[in-house]
Amino acid sequence: MTAVPLLATDTLNLEMTAGDAAALRIDVRGRSVNALTRQLLDDLDKSLDLLQNRADLKLLVIQSGKPAGFIVGADVHELAAIDSSDKARQLSGRGQQVMHKLANLPVPTVAIIHGACLGGGLELALACDHRLAVDTAATQLGLPEVELGLIPAWGGTQRLPRTIGLEKALRIILIGRRLDARSAARQGLVDDLISEAPDLATAQPFLEAAMQQGKCPRLTLPLQTWRQKVLESSRFGRGLLFKAFERILRGRVPDDMPAPWEALETVRTGMRDGFDAGLAREQEAVARLAQGHACRNLIGIFLGREEARKSTPSAEPPVTRIGVVGAGTMGAGIIELAALKGCEVAVQEVNEEALGAGIMRVAALFQKALEQRILSQEDFRRNLARIRPTIRWEGFDKVELVVEAASEDLEVKRQLFRELESRTRPQTVLATNTSSLLVADLQEGLTHPERVVGLHFFNPVHRMPLVEVAHTPRTNTRSVEVAAQWAAGLGKTPLVVKDSPGFVVNRILIPYLNEAVLLLLEGVDAATIDRVMVRFGMQLGPLEVLDQVGIDVAAHIARGLGPVFGDRLPAHGAFQLMSDRGWLGAKSHKGFYVHKGKRRKVNREAISTLRKSCARPAPLAGLPAAALATQARERMVLLMCKEAFMCLQEGIADSAEVIDLAMVLGSGWAPHRGGPITYARQRGFQAVTESLKTFARQLGQRFEPIAFGPNP
Numbered sequence: 001m002t003a004v005p006l007l008a009t010d011t012l013n014l015e016m017t018a019g020d021a022a023a024l025r026i027d028v029r030g031r032s033v034n035a036l037t038r039q040l041l042d043d044l045d046k047s048l049d050l051l052q053n054r055a056d057l058k059l060l061v062i063q064s065g066k067p068a069g070f071i072v073g074a075d076v077h078e079l080a081a082i083d084s085s086d087k088a089r090q091l092s093g094r095g096q097q098v099m100h101k102l103a104n105l106p107v108p109t110v111a112i113i114h115g116a117c118l119g120g121g122l123e124l125a126l127a128c129d130h131r132l133a134v135d136t137a138a139t140q141l142g143l144p145e146v147e148l149g150l151i152p153a154w155g156g157t158q159r160l161p162r163t164i165g166l167e168k169a170l171r172i173i174l175i176g177r178r179l180d181a182r183s184a185a186r187q188g189l190v191d192d193l194i195s196e197a198p199d200l201a202t203a204q205p206f207l208e209a210a211m212q213q214g215k216c217p218r219l220t221l222p223l224q225t226w227r228q229k230v231l232e233s234s235r236f237g238r239g240l241l242f243k244a245f246e247r248i249l250r251g252r253v254p255d256d257m258p259a260p261w262e263a264l265e266t267v268r269t270g271m272r273d274g275f276d277a278g279l280a281r282e283q284e285a286v287a288r289l290a291q292g293h294a295c296r297n298l299i300g301i302f303l304g305r306e307e308a309r310k311s312t313p314s315a316e317p318p319v320t321r322i323g324v325v326g327a328g329t330m331g332a333g334i335i336e337l338a339a340l341k342g343c344e345v346a347v348q349e350v351n352e353e354a355l356g357a358g359i360m361r362v363a364a365l366f367q368k369a370l371e372q373r374i375l376s377q378e379d380f381r382r383n384l385a386r387i388r389p390t391i392r393w394e395g396f397d398k399v400e401l402v403v404e405a406a407s408e409d410l411e412v413k414r415q416l417f418r419e420l421e422s423r424t425r426p427q428t429v430l431a432t433n434t435s436s437l438l439v440a441d442l443q444e445g446l447t448h449p450e451r452v453v454g455l456h457f458f459n460p461v462h463r464m465p466l467v468e469v470a471h472t473p474r475t476n477t478r479s480v481e482v483a484a485q486w487a488a489g490l491g492k493t494p495l496v497v498k499d500s501p502g503f504v505v506n507r508i509l510i511p512y513l514n515e516a517v518l519l520l521l522e523g524v525d526a527a528t529i530d531r532v533m534v535r536f537g538m539q540l541g542p543l544e545v546l547d548q549v550g551i552d553v554a555a556h557i558a559r560g561l562g563p564v565f566g567d568r569l570p571a572h573g574a575f576q577l578m579s580d581r582g583w584l585g586a587k588s589h590k591g592f593y594v595h596k597g598k599r600r601k602v603n604r605e606a607i608s609t610l611r612k613s614c615a616r617p618a619p620l621a622g623l624p625a626a627a628l629a630t631q632a633r634e635r636m637v638l639l640m641c642k643e644a645f646m647c648l649q650e651g652i653a654d655s656a657e658v659i660d661l662a663m664v665l666g667s668g669w670a671p672h673r674g675g676p677i678t679y680a681r682q683r684g685f686q687a688v689t690e691s692l693k694t695f696a697r698q699l700g701q702r703f704e705p706i707a708f709g710p711n712p
Helices: 038-051 076-080 085-103 120-126 156-164 166-175 181-186 204-213 226-231 235-252 259-273 275-289 293-310 329-340 352-371 377-385 410-423 439-443 477-489 505-521 526-536 542-549 551-568 574-581 604-613 625-649 656-667 676-683 685-699
Strands: 004-008 012-017 021-026 059-064 069-071 109-113 116-118 130-134 140-142 178-180 192-194 321-325 344-348 387-390 401-404 429-432 452-457 466-471 493-498 593-596 599-602
Touching (some): 004 038, 038 085, 059 069, 059 204, 085 120, 116 120, 130 181, 156 259, 166 226, 178 181, 181 192, 293 656, 321 329, 352 387, 401 477, 410 429, 452 477, 466 477, 477 493, 493 656, 505 542, 505 574, 505 625, 551 574, 625 685, 656 676
Parallel strands (some): 021 059, 069 116, 116 140, 429 452
Antiparallel strands (some): 004 012, 012 021, 452 466
């Protein structure tokens, strides 16, 4: 039987196939991935209407026409355009209506999933009776709406618990956890796995079984394991689970981030009052969340990152051959990532011992990716083979870009760039990964300084999404574009900034980290300092950051930025004392904390020594604990806001949006607060100014307000 077309639109194709089955292929025109747009919802609705009363229909199969994956979720641009609570409620109701129609189609429905199946994409799959997933590392299933300050609002909060169980569903919904194909199968989220490309021929045995099994309405919790039977079969047991997750949220969710709490209450409502009540609460929760600061800021960060990657020039042919000088921690991370993305990498070190140690670091990173199923054994060998180690510069005459990742020593780096200028082709871009030195200083003495650019990665390289691309007045446009294009090709977000001590991120971080140390010297507990900033929304507290970066590295950066800050960075001597004692942070197992594997405790010896040797007046002494924590947080946050505005006024970045995005991606700034400039704007410039004035009277010039301006 020849396939019979039923509907073809810009978002999908529907046809009847042999065996009385309908095939619905989702393929949103003009996009590399499928997103659930309003148009796609409407077209799905039309498709279901066409199938509703067909007597010859025995099965509906839904799959993606995109090689990249199934559906990545709702269209974020459409979410950003929602300008009222009523519109958010209506969009939720519309999605629920379509998913309800799919779930109640008279015949069995099957979703064949490959690649990303997230958010609204998983809600659509949950509305199907059966799910088949392709077993590759690219297949990921989840409901990450809380990452945008929202909740699943097309029935996901109600269908997921009834599919896999309450406890497992809460872990996915509240924490934004993503499952690979095998984990999804173990948890019952998908019914079976397939190893080949998703097409009807390879899936035929599963489709025949689904047709025989028929509809699978999920009206109650599954209660398949003993744990589920004990905890999820009674109101009392479910109550214990909800209380346990309340404790988890109190520990993990920062202040002023309502989405996870709304999600928890929505699931609870559905369990207590029924499916329809849960759907109604989904609509009301989204109506409350969509116009809140957290949601708008998170969506803004998402779109800002997307825009930064889209605006990266791509006129040049992609860089495929690179050189890396220095295979220490940062260099090894850059080497690994470049090889993973298909680059041939020439690696230079000063001697055989350093080179061998560097290659071992890279191999260890590949091994970790292998263990996490990011790489196959064949990928492991292929990627390692792309790396060509040398101490004599072999291969550097063929590379298109070099990243220098040597020690932060100006004279060492200057010598390297003189060497690189003679060892590489005239068009090769020469980049430095410096975090504290000026790119302009490395251009001095070169015949062609125009090809030198800053390319500042953050540690750990494989995880941190930002790369600062720094240029001087002498750097030519091509060098900036090639460096930014290559960084984007690695999956990073490149942000172009002006050459300046610390660029954007370190320039704003140093006053914050320095203030945390001053608070410690004034007698504030280390745990309190870190806790208040984690509650604010930072990924790590400032003292934790210092331990991870390395006290010696932070001290070097602070010294380099000293001339920029002047009296705005009070000297205290703590970094030097800790360096002299060997308390360098996690790498020496002792810093502000004592590190034992993943565990840590406050290094009371170090803190006692610091307070005796570098004591500071205690302006907050005598405050109640809650007031003390609030004042500590205010001091650290306001200094970042002030420094961010100074970067904007000095033109280090082109816009407030670039600075905010750099801080979120490069420093772990609380994303739901949108970045330091957005935070100050939403809090109110007058309120920020008054708070700074108060601290300036108490603590000195570093808090002296600046003119924030009406709309930076």
